[in-house]
Amino acid sequence: MLLLAVTVVVCLFIGSKDISMANVYAGITGSDAGNADYTILFKIRLPRCILAAIVGASLAVSGAVLQALLRNPLADPYILGISSGAGLGAMLAAITGLQISVMGISTMGLFAFIGAIGTVWLVWWIGIMAGSRQLTSLLLAGVVVNSFFSAVIMFLTSVMDSSSLQTTMLWLMGNMRDSGSGDIVLSVICLAGAMAVLYRLSPQLNILSFGHDDAQTMGVNVAFVRLVSFATAAFITSVAVSLSGLIGFIGLIIPHAVRLLCGPDHRQLLPICGISGAIFLVVCDTFARTVIAPQQVPVGIITAITGGPFFLILLVKYSRKVSMGSK
């Protein structure tokens, strides 16, 4: 937690414009309330950092939960079709050009959120129809729905006009946008609630890693735990996606990296994932806005470029003690 706070503060002061402490202080005390340094720090950089922290934490935690539920080390937050559902939602928003705004959330975010939740619900429903005991059918449903929606997205891309194409492509690549304080308060509440729920279920998630039958005979209400944790993970992923677009990789590698270092016990894993996911994305986003400043790189690209090699180093270094899913 402390590390996260330090990271946020450090990243606040890194940027395309140097900020003078004196001016900021003057802004806080009110002696020079309107100065540019103060405004940049508190009105632009701080919300963006907090947003990055929320999104990073959400994706990492939800990735860890889905890996446990599906007993699949390759699972990530987008595996049940959230990414394509959200993408389709965002695309529809761009095409129709609708401007609806609820509680300060942008049209695109709103549509993405609806698309994501709708898709997860659809996949879950198909999975249930195909037999609730088989996780494979749920995974397959996710993959098929994902590629179907991706095809629709491709089709829409090919017929779209170029200006809305640019917006949606940027969105699809994952981008920290400037957002209002309404967004932030709302999503902090969502994340805190979801974390509390998931943390309560974390001992049960441990047992579920051993499979449906074992969990059942050790006193876990499997159907209940699965439903609640799936829904919660899907919910925070959808929130994250609607805030920032599709940021890949965090949900896959952060849980693995944390597991390599701290072990698979979910009671530790979930909080540590949350914090390290947050730190990782805050750092990546700082890179994203400074590397080719004043231009910005979509943060999704940074996460993949820096995260990939970092993860591979971890994997090789610890591989003697670790096998990634032997069975």
Added chain:
Amino acid sequence: MISAENISFGYDSRNIIENLSFRFDAGDLVAIVGPNGVGKSTLFELMCGNFKPRRGVVTLDGRPVGAYSHKQLATKLAVVRQEFIPPFGFTVYETVMMARTQYFDSFGFETQKDMDITARYLDITQVSHLAARRLDQISGGERQRVFIARALAQETPIILLDEPTSFLDMKHQVGIYDLLKRMQVEDKKTIVTIIHDINLAGQYCDKVMLLGGGSNYLLGKPSEIFTKENIKRFYDVDSVTGRVGDIDIFMPVGVRARTRAEAVV
């Protein structure tokens, strides 16, 4: 006590288990034997409540299995299944501790009592020295002991095991059954286990249920059930019998050995 009255179950229109009844009392060590595909594992799932019988009812201490909540059932009955290694590297200690999950404090952490119990069963099953190792880093025999330790740590009166020794060498097979016998005698546990090796079943168990599919089954003492005739009838295998003390030992005789024997005669 675990019992069943006229239970039937099947996966399609055919019933793989038909009109089966039994009663295993507290402190029994029971073997379920029979050839592949006669419903041993199905019966196992019916006993631990994962499947519901089409007809009839399985009861635990006089109450239908289906009437227990998950948590209540987990205080009555613990299960050792054919081994599965999860994709994440849980340690031996963490695995055994999971059996105590429903007794954790309100923050989801183990109490001193849970630690004592876990340590005790790691010790009894002789895997204490492996506590910090990961499940995929120990041998099959050790892993099976860990899963038995986990079942014991649930501290239930009944334990069900599905072929606990199928991949183990002779030494470890005997080791596991010695351990189960000790649990039966010292802790008065009811132990029901699926076994493929009828010679081990004959040595250790007080009751044997020999399944032949459908409504075809026998239930009784090993000495009554394990006869040359029954083995021919249920397994369709000829066997030679030997006797060690008061225990009958069976050796299957294949075509090759049989033709040679006939040639000699």
